[in-house]
Amino acid sequence: MSQATFRIWRSEPGGGAGAFKNYTTEISEGMVVLDAVHKIQAEQAPDLACRWNCKAGKCGSCSAEINGKPRLMCMSRLNSINLDEPVTVEPMRTFPLIKDLVTDVSWNFRTKKGLKKFKPRKPDAPDGTWRMAQQDIDRVQEFRKCIECFLCQDVCHVLRDHDKHEEFIGPRFFVYAAALEMHPLDTDDRLADLKDKSNIGYCNITKCCTTVCPEHIHITDNAIIPLKERVVDSFYDPVSRLLRMISG
Amino acid sequence: MQVIPVTAVHRGFGQTARRDTWWAAPLGVFLGLSAFIGYATWAAFQGEHYHFGPYLSPFYAPELWGDSPHSWFGPKPGWWPGLLPFSPALLILPFPGGFRFTCYYYRGAYYKSFWADPPSCAVGEPRQGYLGENSFPLIMQNIHRYFLYAAVAFLFMLSYDVWKAMWFADPATGQERFGIGVGTIVLLVNVVLLSSYTLGCHSMRHLVGGRKDEISKSAISDACYSCSSSLNNRHQLFAWCSLFSVMFADVYVRLCSMGIWTDLRII
Numbered sequence: 001m002s003q004a005t006f007r008i009w010r011s012e013p014g015g016g017a018g019a020f021k022n023y024t025t026e027i028s029e030g031m032v033v034l035d036a037v038h039k040i041q042a043e044q045a046p047d048l049a050c051r052w053n054c055k056a057g058k059c060g061s062c063s064a065e066i067n068g069k070p071r072l073m074c075m076s077r078l079n080s081i082n083l084d085e086p087v088t089v090e091p092m093r094t095f096p097l098i099k100d101l102v103t104d105v106s107w108n109f110r111t112k113k114g115l116k117k118f119k120p121r122k123p124d125a126p127d128g129t130w131r132m133a134q135q136d137i138d139r140v141q142e143f144r145k146c147i148e149c150f151l152c153q154d155v156c157h158v159l160r161d162h163d164k165h166e167e168f169i170g171p172r173f174f175v176y177a178a179a180l181e182m183h184p185l186d187t188d189d190r191l192a193d194l195k196d197k198s199n200i201g202y203c204n205i206t207k208c209c210t211t212v213c214p215e216h217i218h219i220t221d222n223a224i225i226p227l228k229e230r231v232v233d234s235f236y237d238p239v240s241r242l243l244r245m246i247s248g
Numbered sequence: 249m250q251v252i253p254v255t256a257v258h259r260g261f262g263q264t265a266r267r268d269t270w271w272a273a274p275l276g277v278f279l280g281l282s283a284f285i286g287y288a289t290w291a292a293f294q295g296e297h298y299h300f301g302p303y304l305s306p307f308y309a310p311e312l313w314g315d316s317p318h319s320w321f322g323p324k325p326g327w328w329p330g331l332l333p334f335s336p337a338l339l340i341l342p343f344p345g346g347f348r349f350t351c352y353y354y355r356g357a358y359y360k361s362f363w364a365d366p367p368s369c370a371v372g373e374p375r376q377g378y379l380g381e382n383s384f385p386l387i388m389q390n391i392h393r394y395f396l397y398a399a400v401a402f403l404f405m406l407s408y409d410v411w412k413a414m415w416f417a418d419p420a421t422g423q424e425r426f427g428i429g430v431g432t433i434v435l436l437v438n439v440v441l442l443s444s445y446t447l448g449c450h451s452m453r454h455l456v457g458g459r460k461d462e463i464s465k466s467a468i469s470d471a472c473y474s475c476s477s478s479l480n481n482r483h484q485l486f487a488w489c490s491l492f493s494v495m496f497a498d499v500y501v502r503l504c505s506m507g508i509w510t511d512l513r514i515i
Contacts, residue, residue, distance in 0.1 A: 157369075161372065205352050
């Protein structure tokens with residue numbers, strides 16, 4: 001057993017500004033940051049608010065910023081963190097704070113509602129089923145790994161620093177749009193919306209979203225850039241437009 | 249249900265709770281790209297020591313007009329404005345330069361390193377206003393695929409230069425004979441790295457198959473998309489390796505031409 005100090009964000013009662021508070025607790029082998037937070041909650045700060053659920057990196061509930069980096073608390077092993085100095089644990093900075101480490105991520109759910117839904121072609125078989133090739137579905141399968149932890153939204157500087165929540169849907173929903181837009185069965189066209197309503201052009205490809213994704217989805221390379229290229233096809237490339245006009 | 253409005257908590261420039269050396273990568277990119285731009289600009293304006301025997305520096309390839317035996321259309325054209333300094337490199341460098349400038353990898357890298365937008369992930373920015381690539385001038389980055397077409401043409405021309413770099417003039421008879429020198433290897437490695445970078449470009453990946461939802465319907469597209477995706481996985485690596493290989497190839501030819509280095513013949 002050894003000890004470690006955690007510098008945890010505590011909000012003022014009633015939604016005030018808040019401040020960091022240091023808690024020192026005993027840690028043991030195999031612990032993750034979420035374990036330490038639970039231990040502090042049990043032994044020193046029963047009113048410390050923290051959202052969690054599966055403790056296995058699959059529910060996306062315990063998103064926070066650990067030593068300044070957006071991460072899942074349950075997937076941040078203490079033996080990978082320098083414990084010689086206090087470990088900073090703070091809520092995601094891109095979303096409104098509810099209490100301590102808990103943020104209100106409902107903006108994401110409202111944003112998702114505004115996106116075009118899956119619109120499959122007519123079934124391929126009389127029994128109402130479809131036929132798809134495995135390699136066609138493999139590409140969009142990667143996007144289905146998303147656990148909606150919203151760490152990518154938290155780190156995206158367009159939302160985090162520039163407050164473009166009303167104009168920009170963020171990396172999570174570009175992944176969602178890519179999963180539908182590239183789906184072999186889908187028939188809807190989302191490119192005009194991606195350009196004008198979702199403002200995909202705001203993304204300047206810094207890959208921070210890819211870096212923080214706990215599911216290791218290649219958000220920038222496999223979702224955002226391919227969508228940007230499709231937007232170029234439709235709106236910025238005169239040759240593509242001409243070829244489309246000729247080919248009908 | 250109560251809706252809490254989202255408002256960002258702005259942090260000052262460079263402000264972050266990160267403890268790692270977040271500034272190291274952007275600083276490295278800044279120094280690396282600055283060194284390349286500095287050297288390439290200097291080398292492009294030299295207009296000499298860009299060829300040696302069968303070797304032609306990739307900064308000057310293809311040599312459309314110029315004084316070397318590699319020139320396609322003869323010496324400096326008469327229509328070239330007298331006030332402008334002439335160098336064969338100035339005629340062609342805008343194309344590979346534009347390709348790299350509009351490359352998705354480099355864009356992300358130099359937005360961080362040169363414009364601090366952001367300086368690094370989860371690090372405060374110097375400006376609050378933001379237009380991104382949504383409006384002029386950065387909306388012009390969408391021209392990238394046109395530079396890709398030029399870059400592919402350059403690959404063929406540089407490959408032809410490697411072929412020519414295998415034919416050395418015999419000092420006694422003046423006849424050309426097959427041979428391989430260290431310079432041939434340098435130019436060959438450069439073309440391999442440039443091809444790996446260019447063919448793994450995100451626009452290439454899109455054009456060869458990524459634009460299709462049902463890629464399985466075209467076996468050729470499927471194969472090309474898989475190859476391009478494999479290269480794309482290491483796009484950053486190839487971007488840097490090819491950048492340095494181009495620079496090194498120019499340094500090699502230049503120093504051989506100046507008599508500082510001796511080109512060793514392998515065959």
